[in-house]
Amino acid sequence: MRLLFILGEIGSGLRRNLSMVISVVLVTFVSLTFVGAAGMLQMQINQMKGYWYDKVQVAVFLCNDGSTAVGCASGPATKEQQDNLQAMLESPAVKQYINDFQFESQAEAYKHFKEQFSNSPIVDSVSQDQLPASFRINMKNPEKYQIISETFSSQPGVETVSDQRQVLERIFSWMNGASVAAMGVAAVMIFCAVLLITTTIRLSAFSRRRETGIMRLVGASKTVIQLPFILEGVIAAVVGALLASVTLWLMAHFWLNGDLSRQFLNTPFISSTQVLVIAPVLIALGGGLAGISSLLTLRRYLKV
């Protein structure tokens, strides 16, 4: 009985304040979409880190014909220099830091290059001689890159030592930046949402002050009087959160796992099911914020 009554009150409150309720729904929708997008970016970063960090290598590039580095003054790396480097890699001082290493000759480099850029006209303008041979080193701990770099970059015949991880780090820091920006926008929007919910509840309480006055007089409990208002705000915010969740899921399903994954075949994207982990967080966040802001508003504007 009381439940039905409260539901009826909520219904009439939502109807009376329809335009305000819709704006609450939209603002929470947009703000939580940004929150969720930031979350998705973080998930994507973690996913890519896990995937790439196993694969990335430190490459020690050897001098070739066109090298201009100081270590390459004597021309392309000789067989002797190459053997010398291999011996160093096998020495215990270096070996403790690395899992294994391979040598990639110029011919192999050319083959990989052709595979990687098979669709691009650049392949035709590059010859085998222009590509450097390299040692590809898998580190035990990628953080120890500095040691390898210091050991090898000054050796004769070495053009440069590059850490592929650094390239990735740049991408990740860019993605991190984007997720921070999304959180910033989300924070502003959430602030708007809270203010809007506060105003809506205030209006709602004002437009129903007759009812609440009578309820108070005949001894209705605080819960019965306040709950319809609080739930009104919470329902609007939860609808917004649901819309945001659906939007994020659609984004993951049709954009990340559709277009983007077709364009970037060897990039691991988060799956749309993983996005569903974010949905409960968004709903709890939206509902919680709305509940708290309604409660605080009622404390000021609805005497019980």
Next chain:
Amino acid sequence: MIRFENVTKVYEQNARPALDSVSLEINRGEFTFLVGASGSGKSTFLRLILKEDKASSGSVYVAGQNVANISSWRVPKLRRGIGVVFQDFRLLPQKNVFANVAFAMQVIGKSRSIIRETVPEVLKTVGLEGKEKRMPHELSGGEQQRVAIARAVVNRPGILLADEPTGNLDPITSMGIMGVLDKINQNGTTVVMATHDDDIVNEMRRRVVELKNGKVIRDEAKALYTSMIPVVGESRRLKDASGEELNRAQGAQL
């Protein structure tokens, strides 16, 4: 049923208190008129009973309980034992007569079957049989006030507070309303009615408590609107003073 012990209520510091050390007892089943000019403290008196306001000093007892000791979450329970009627009826315009009365039961969680049983009964008591489906704007002022009374008593409170219930009504309609209040009083409900309506008070001949500037200046059984005791100041002392002074006052009158 209602007891005031030296109750003072100050709304604003430095201003004259709305109630000034009022001591008064209203017994179960009594019908009491609260009279006095506007600003004499009648409404404050009623608000203190409902715990809408807190006494600045002194104690208010309702049904044996000091309202100051009632925690805020138990105030609704106190109010369920008190019905209130106002001058401006305060009906819900978009609900019909039945729904207006039923509202008071719904919000305290009464079951639908009890509501369906009780509301027609109460409407019969206030003389509104067959008007369940009417909307408030289709009713006369007197009928609207009857709906308000029905709503106030539908949960069978022990106390009914009426704040100028006939203030907006013509004399004949007012007498009808008084008949309803009297009937409710006959059923055992304590009624406290604040009023300016001298005809009604004179007609009913019930206990009259007169307030002036927040003080009780008269408290008489079966009294008239205006005092029959000529010296008003003396009569107040009758109420407040010690036995010795009481005797002296009586002696003076003889």
